[in-house]
Amino acid sequence: MKVTVDQDKCCGAGQCVLLAPDVFDQGEDDGIVLLLDAEPPEGLHAAVREAAAVCPAGAIDVSEDA
Structure with a gap:
């Protein structure tokens, strides 16, 4: 799993x-x-995964490929 965040969206x-x-x-x-x-x-x-799903701004991206 690889996690990235977009601070501009947060x-x-x-x-x-x-x-x-x-x-x-x-x-x-x-x-x-x-x-x-x-x-x-x-x-x-x-x-x-739950944190990404509930993020109201959609600022968390999860890639399962890593």
């Missing part, structure tokens, strides 16, 4: 951080998504 809702805190964080000043792990371990894949 609205700072924070759902990704709640669902996968080992993979996502938020900027302290603006709340914009920060990617902590672009290739998370398999045990986090379900949480990352």
Whole structure:
């Protein structure tokens, strides 16, 4: 799995951080998504997929090919 984020799309809702805190964080000043792990371990894949699905801005992209 390969994860990318588009910080320009991010609205700072924070759902990704709640669902996968080992993979996502938020900027302290603006709340914009920060990617902590672009290739998370398999045990986090379900949480990352859910985070991408619930992101209101569609700022998270998940590729299963990596």
